[in-house]
Amino acid sequence: MKITNKHNVPETLVALASRDYYSKGRADYSVTEIISPPRIQRLRRQHHENMEQDVSDMLWQLLGSALHVVAERGAADNHITEERIIADIGDVKLSGAIDIQRVTDEGIIITDYKFTSAWALRQDKPEWEAQQNIYAWLVEKVKGQKVIGVQICALIRDWSRREASVKADYPQAPIQVLELPLWPLEKTEAYIKERIEAHRMSKVQADWGDELPPCSDDDRWVRETKFAVKREGRKTAIRVFDTQHEADELAEKEKGYVEVRKGEAIRCTGNFCGVAQWCSQYQQSLKEANDE
Ligand code: SF4
Numbered sequence: 001m002k003i004t005n006k007h008n009v010p011e012t013l014v015a016l017a018s019r020d021y022y023s024k025g026r027a028d029y030s031v032t033e034i035i036s037p038p039r040i041q042r043l044r045r046q047h048h049e050n051m052e053q054d055v056s057d058m059l060w061q062l063l064g065s066a067l068h069v070v071a072e073r074g075a076a077d078n079h080i081t082e083e084r085i086i087a088d089i090g091d092v093k094l095s096g097a098i099d100i101q102r103v104t105d106e107g108i109i110i111t112d113y114k115f116t117s118a119w120a121l122r123q124d125k126p127e128w129e130a131q132q133n134i135y136a137w138l139v140e141k142v143k144g145q146k147v148i149g150v151q152i153c154a155l156i157r158d159w160s161r162r163e164a165s166v167k168a169d170y171p172q173a174p175i176q177v178l179e180l181p182l183w184p185l186e187k188t189e190a191y192i193k194e195r196i197e198a199h200r201m202s203k204v205q206a207d208w209g210d211e212l213p214p215c216s217d218d219d220r221w222v223r224e225t226k227f228a229v230k231r232e233g234r235k236t237a238i239r240v241f242d243t244q245h246e247a248d249e250l251a252e253k254e255k256g257y258v259e260v261r262k263g264e265a266i267r268c269t270g271n272f273c274g275v276a277q278w279c280s281q282y283q284q285s286l287k288e289a290n291d292e
Contacts, residue, residue, distance in 0.1 A: 001051045009055055016062055017055045027086050027095030031134045034094065034195040035127050037219040038202035039212045043275035046206065051274055060115045060157065067113055067155075071099065078103045085138040092196055098135045099153075107148035110135050111177075115155050118163065118171055121178075126218075128152055129180045130191065137188040152178045214281050220265035221272070231256035 003018045033041055075081045080101040087094050100111040132150035139147050159174035227247035228237035241247040247258045267273050268282040276282050
């Protein structure tokens with residue numbers, strides 16, 4: 001991956017951005033790789049040399065790396081920080097680097113730092129739950145130590161004191177600790193094997209020149225089309241619906257009109273996967289949208 005510097009930021013930041021903090025060591029897969037969609041991972045491996053990212057777009061990645069260093073320095077006596085654990089699953093080596101393992105008399109509590117937005121924090125995050133449970137599995141299987149809890153320490157990038165004071169469902173502080181469900185080990189092991197198999201299959205398909213498995217709507221962060229009922233002279237929508245029919249009904253009653261807010265696959269359109277330009281699934285969806 002080539003790191004560009006379009007805004008002439010200090011070279012130190014470019015050097016930091018160019019370092020591979022998420023190296024999976026001598027393993028075949030990292031935990032973050034297996035939980036992400038096989039299509040994305042395969043395209044990234046195929047086009048790694050041609051991928052480009054500007055250092056100015058990597059602010060949160062850089063701060064994430066800085067946070068790991070700071071957190072390591074401030075670790076308490078009963079904290080194990082930044083430990084990389086590698087497990088053999090059949091002939092595959094899986095590796096995970098755990099931010100914090102807090103050692104208690106009852107067992108280990110695993111915590112991972114995540115930069116996120118206030119909006120994202122209120123959405124379901126199945127990938128966080130899966131990632132932390134794989135870490136728990138690694139600790140139990142490789143280190144033979146009992147894990148009693150998995151958590152996320154969320155650092156909210158866009159936290160607003162004003163929003164917190166007026167909205168009950170808004171995070172009440174810029175740092176939140178979320179307790180996640182701890183899976184039975186058998187469930188986690190079955191999940192790990194299923195994900196490794198999905199990635200292995202995508203490699204076989206790529207080697208044979210076949211079409212890669214498609215990204216699902218969840219993988220593509222699809223935001224559904226919404227129908228907003230509005231009225232002339234009013235800035236905000238009266239109400240937003242999932243269906244045109246419901247919106248039409250209210251618009252007639254309120255003597256307003258319906259604004260269609262077209263849905264989109266955010267991860268593709270914003271190229272958050274980094275490979276949109278090489279992705280036949282996305283290019284096909286663009287073509288279909290143009291033909292409509
Ligand atoms: S562009 Fe969309 S469909 Fe293609 S790999 Fe990226 S997220 Fe998946």
